Amino acid sequence: MKTMTKKSLWVVSICTALLLASSAPAWAHHAFQAEFDQRKPIKLEGKVTDMEWINPHAWIHIDVKNPDGTVTNWMVECGSPNIMLRRGFTKRSLEVGTDISVQGYQAKNGSMRANGSSVTFADGKKLFVGGSNPDDPNNGKQQ
Amino acid sequence: MKHLVFTAILFAALPLVAQTPKPAAKAAKGYTAPKTPWGDPDLQGQWPATANIPLQRPANLGNRATLTPEELKQREAQAAQQAEGDSEEFASSKDSVSINPPGYWVERGKPHAQASLVVDPPNGRIPALTPAGQAYAKSLRNGLGPGSHFPEKVDTWEDFDFYSRCITRGLVSSMLPTLYNFGNEIVQAPGIVVIRNEMIHETRVIPLDGRPHVGKALQTYIGDSRGHWEGDTLVVETTNLNNKTGTGGGYFSDAAVLTERFRRVAKDELTYDLTVNDPKTWTAPFTIHMPYKEDPSYKIYEYACHEGNYMMIDALTGARALEKEGVQVKVDNDNFVRKVDAPKK
Amino acid sequence: MTAAAVFAMLAMIPSSGWAQATKATKTFDGHPDLGGIWQYMGTANWDLQDHPAEPGPMWQTGAIGAVPAGQSVVEGGDIPYLPAAAAKKKQNFDNRRTQDPEAKCYLPGIPRANYMPYPFQIVQSPRGILFVYEYATANRMVNMGKPQEAGSDTWMGTNNGHWEGDTLIVDVTGLNGLAWFDRAGDFASSKLHVVERFTRPDPYHLNYEATVEDPSVFSRPWKISLPLYKRMEKNAQLLEFKCVEFAEELLYGQFKKQPAK
Numbered sequence: 001m002k003t004m005t006k007k008s009l010w011v012v013s014i015c016t017a018l019l020l021a022s023s024a025p026a027w028a029h030h031a032f033q034a035e036f037d038q039r040k041p042i043k044l045e046g047k048v049t050d051m052e053w054i055n056p057h058a059w060i061h062i063d064v065k066n067p068d069g070t071v072t073n074w075m076v077e078c079g080s081p082n083i084m085l086r087r088g089f090t091k092r093s094l095e096v097g098t099d100i101s102v103q104g105y106q107a108k109n110g111s112m113r114a115n116g117s118s119v120t121f122a123d124g125k126k127l128f129v130g131g132s133n134p135d136d137p138n139n140g141k142q143q
Numbered sequence: 144m145k146h147l148v149f150t151a152i153l154f155a156a157l158p159l160v161a162q163t164p165k166p167a168a169k170a171a172k173g174y175t176a177p178k179t180p181w182g183d184p185d186l187q188g189q190w191p192a193t194a195n196i197p198l199q200r201p202a203n204l205g206n207r208a209t210l211t212p213e214e215l216k217q218r219e220a221q222a223a224q225q226a227e228g229d230s231e232e233f234a235s236s237k238d239s240v241s242i243n244p245p246g247y248w249v250e251r252g253k254p255h256a257q258a259s260l261v262v263d264p265p266n267g268r269i270p271a272l273t274p275a276g277q278a279y280a281k282s283l284r285n286g287l288g289p290g291s292h293f294p295e296k297v298d299t300w301e302d303f304d305f306y307s308r309c310i311t312r313g314l315v316s317s318m319l320p321t322l323y324n325f326g327n328e329i330v331q332a333p334g335i336v337v338i339r340n341e342m343i344h345e346t347r348v349i350p351l352d353g354r355p356h357v358g359k360a361l362q363t364y365i366g367d368s369r370g371h372w373e374g375d376t377l378v379v380e381t382t383n384l385n386n387k388t389g390t391g392g393g394y395f396s397d398a399a400v401l402t403e404r405f406r407r408v409a410k411d412e413l414t415y416d417l418t419v420n421d422p423k424t425w426t427a428p429f430t431i432h433m434p435y436k437e438d439p440s441y442k443i444y445e446y447a448c449h450e451g452n453y454m455m456i457d458a459l460t461g462a463r464a465l466e467k468e469g470v471q472v473k474v475d476n477d478n479f480v481r482k483v484d485a486p487k488k
Numbered sequence: 489m490t491a492a493a494v495f496a497m498l499a500m501i502p503s504s505g506w507a508q509a510t511k512a513t514k515t516f517d518g519h520p521d522l523g524g525i526w527q528y529m530g531t532a533n534w535d536l537q538d539h540p541a542e543p544g545p546m547w548q549t550g551a552i553g554a555v556p557a558g559q560s561v562v563e564g565g566d567i568p569y570l571p572a573a574a575a576k577k578k579q580n581f582d583n584r585r586t587q588d589p590e591a592k593c594y595l596p597g598i599p600r601a602n603y604m605p606y607p608f609q610i611v612q613s614p615r616g617i618l619f620v621y622e623y624a625t626a627n628r629m630v631n632m633g634k635p636q637e638a639g640s641d642t643w644m645g646t647n648n649g650h651w652e653g654d655t656l657i658v659d660v661t662g663l664n665g666l667a668w669f670d671r672a673g674d675f676a677s678s679k680l681h682v683v684e685r686f687t688r689p690d691p692y693h694l695n696y697e698a699t700v701e702d703p704s705v706f707s708r709p710w711k712i713s714l715p716l717y718k719r720m721e722k723n724a725q726l727l728e729f730k731c732v733e734f735a736e737e738l739l740y741g742q743f744k745k746q747p748a749k
Contacts, residue, residue: 031307034297034458036242041481053640054451056309057244077453079248081640082324082341082444086250090639103240103483108461113453117240118483124233129247179614180516187615298745300736310732330613330629332523333516337611337618339627346620346627348609354723363728443629445642449732450594450666459743466745 032115035077040106042114044074045122048098053081053091060116062100076102076116084128093128100127171409176375181333183351184375186405189443190413190435192318192325195222195252198391198431200259200267208267209256218254225251238483250323255434260319263418263430269391276393276424279386289394297462300455305387308455309343309448311364313388314381314401315417317345319433326443327435329405329413336370336377341443349379356382359397364388366401377405389424396423411437515612520654520688522610522617525719525726528603528696531558532714533590535672537566545585555671561603563711567674573705580673588671592739593731595626595643597667598660598682599698599712607719609726617649617656622726630658638662641678656686676702692718 046062058081063071084093099122107113119127170176177185195218200207210218229247231237238246259267272280283289284301294302306312317340318327326341338347349370356367367383380402384395399421406414413435420428515521531539538560544553560566569577580587590596596604606622617630630649638646638661646662665678685697694716701709 031291031293031297031303031454031458032242032244034294035454035461037461038242041240043484052451055446056448056451056454059453077244079244080323080446082446083248083250085444085639086442090637091641105240105242107457109457109464111457111460113457115242116245117243118234118238119245120234124235124485126232126234126245126247129232130230187613300740300744308732308736310730328615330611330615330618332611332613335611337613337620339618339629344625344627346618346625348611348620348726350725354725357723357725357727361727364730365728444639445595445644447595447643450589450643455740456743459740463743463745 032077035107036105036115037108038105042102042104042106044076044102044114046074046100048094048096048100049073050096051091051094053085055080055082058084060094060100060102060119062102072112074102075111075113076104076119077113078116078119078127087128087130089128170375170406171412174409176407179331183331183333184372184377184407185331186329186336186377186407186413187331188329188411188413188437189439189441190327190329191438191441192320192327192433193252193436193438194255194257194434195320196255196257196260196433198260198319199269200261202268204258204267206265206267208258208262208265210258215254215256222251222254234483234485236482236485238485240481240483250325252320252325257432257434260431260433261429262416262432264427269393269429270425270427272393273422273424273426276396279394279396279424280392294458297458300459303455303458305364306343309452311343311345311388312340313390314345314347314365314384315388315390315419315431317342317365318403318415318417319431324444324446326441328443336379339443342446343448344446359383362386362397366395366399375406377403379403379405390419393421393424396421398423413437517614519612519651520656521612522656522686522688522694523612525607525609525724526694526716527607527719528605528714529717530561530603530714531556532561532603532712533600533605533670534558536560536562536670536674536712537672539672561712561714563713568707568710570705570707573675577673577675580668580675582673584671584673586738588673589667590671591735593624593735595624595667596621597643597663598628598645598647599684599700600667600669601626601628601644602684602696602698602716603712603714606729607724607726620726622729624729624731635659641665643667645682654687656684658684658686660684675705676700677704679704692720 044062044064046064048060049063050061052059058078060076060078062074062076064074065071101120101122102114102116103118104115121127179185179187229251261267261269264270281288290302290304292304292307296302300308311317321342324342328339330337330339334351336349336351338349339345345365347365347368349368351370351372353371354369356369361367362383362385364385364387366381368379368381370377370379372378380400382400384399384401386394386396389395399419402418402420404416408414415433415435417431418428419425513521515523534555535558539555539558541557542555544555546553585591601608601621601623604621604623608619608621611618611620616632618627619630620627626644628644628647630647632649635648636646641662641664643664643666645660647658647660649656649658651657660682663678663680663682665676665680668675680700680702683699687695689695696714696716698712699709700706700712
């Protein structure tokens, strides 16, 4: 079992990685490994200020309160919006001001951008899971 | 008069038919394909490429074109497990954090008994490249080979493949399954069939009036297509492909002729066969067979890829930033996946 | 349809130049046939409003890169910008060489796609009316059934169409506000709403009108009006203009690895 040799708080699970890798088609996403930095794991919590429903990947903008009280706006990269549109979500599904939690890795270029490997509401509920019924008031919205 | 015209077309198409093996496309018993209001066979509909079939057959399956019931069951069990994972509402310690988007944010294909998309040659694998075909691929990027979806370096945008540059997936890939957005819509009008591929908003307008192909100098990413009917089958011949796309590691030459056959064999089933004939690039022709299932609820959304390609800028500026730092970060997907930190409910 | 039936049908149509020139004037569902390859011939894509000939943004291309003179296609002449928006338009114009979405090979949006110097094709099918543009393989399917709402904003918009007599009306919403109207920097926001009207007065022309409204940019709605011409070449067809490769140096050139000095 390999572990990261950096001063990191995060535990690496190679078994989990292999499980994920074998059950999905090869990660045919865009070249995320050219975009994000394995040395910079990140955890962000903040309020949604915008969501760009664009391809190839949607981006959620969040205001993150820093320890010193200042606020930084981050951009979080998600998947293709077409998938969620087909599941009944729309640009109105994620309201500005919603609290979300993000875990991923920061961009290599040092910008305030990260990939959203895990994107959840404050209670840990994943954004946009399920959602085949667009009229379901629970879809994608924080209660 | 109509019969004479039909027969003439059939005779004209015969030499091509004789050369390319025609996999059986049997209609369901008693099934008559519907017609458009003007009398052409009606192939219209949403035909997303949901059948999750790999392009080439794993070597251990040999000449077996279909999975055994047990093998299919295994794939279905895997898919069911994946679907369960995808629908997990709450983040948990089972999840990992990687550099990819959320794992459930995809459109999974469905397992299918067909062992590979390539059905001819019988081993389900694309024939070897010719020496010229190999040499060409190697010569790209001044000898570094073709750009990649997972580039080893990011000096310029040319280190990426055409998909990552949001240019095209090429004709072949555009028709076949991929991780998501594999929508295909067929639209017809008198004398025209249009094939729309969702990713990356390709729109092939195919005339059926027998006009010749455009001149050889007019090479394009998606080629120049001409169609005609053979009974209920739409036969499309595409030439004039430039050498920037291909399939399976080979790139089309100016000799490439792609022949596609579309036929509705049941109310919601379209069979598709694509034969690639490019003797300059491959040592033999090969045929891909893809079964499509109609999904009237599928909606093609705009895939404006280039317009939103933050990745390209971030990857380029990221590489420049690392160069400044003097850091060589070799990325290995296996080495830095971590467990998600899930809040206690 | 046999030749005899066609002649019989023609005989029933009151004699008019057009009926004799073409085999059919209606599509399979009885509506005017707008099908064909169309292209605009004026200078609207350079500048929607009156403009004299002027240099382009790059002297290096000489007279080839210059802008031809043109008369306004805007009814009433001028686009009625709100004061703040007028300033933004000027800023767009000053930066057009690098900021015009067309220079970047971005999708052109509506209405601009219809008057660019590239042909487009209208395909009337039972599934809707498909517009296929040669420029950047832009395309849009006009939904002719129950109007659908835009799930998200896009470059080519959410297009809902219906017929009023012989006029095709397309209601375009869900535009993302990122496209320009021309190379002169005319623009709108994501509140943009365009209503188009297409008619075919004769076999060789379409009349195109686009009513534009965006209360955050313009003081009132305004209207574009221009003719579209049929491409008459014997085997006219759309060719391919996938222009990303032509725009990459412009977009990314400053970020590529510089050769070691």
